[in-house]
Amino acid sequence: MARNKPIDFPVLLVECDTTGVTRDDPIIHIMCVLVDKGQDGNAHPAAIYTGYQEVAGPSSEEAFKAHGIPDERLKGESLDLELDSELALGAFPGRGSHGDHVW
Known part of the structure; x- marks a missing residue:
């Protein structure tokens, strides 16, 4: 029998897309959502x-079918790892801070 356990907020949700389907394929897209419990008791995005x-090689056909991101969309793009780190720190109370803002 499954037991429901309360969620310890805040929670960091991470979704990423790569150029292929193995662990060694580079990340081309990442989305992070820091979710916290609001005063109303419901979960709300605190930061996104x-x-x-842009990476050196193109996405495989299999990966492209999954994410649909054309190589042209990646030209000149780079991930902001500082913002990613700030969101991750916000998911661990006492190790960082987060505000009610969207990046």
């Missing part, structure tokens, strides 16, 4: 980051 990164 999404970014793209």
Whole structure:
């Protein structure tokens, strides 16, 4: 029987897309959402980051079918790792801070 356990907020949700389907394929897109419990008791996004990164090689056909991001969309793009780190720190109370803003 499944047991429901309360979620310890804040929570960092991360989604990323790569050029292929193996662990060694580079990340080309990442989205992070820091979710916190609001005064109303419901979960709300406290901060959001999404970014793209140009990489040396094209996406495989299989990866492109999954994410649909054309190589042209990545030209000149780079991920802001400082903002990613700030969001991650915000998910661990006492190790960083976060505000109610969207990047």
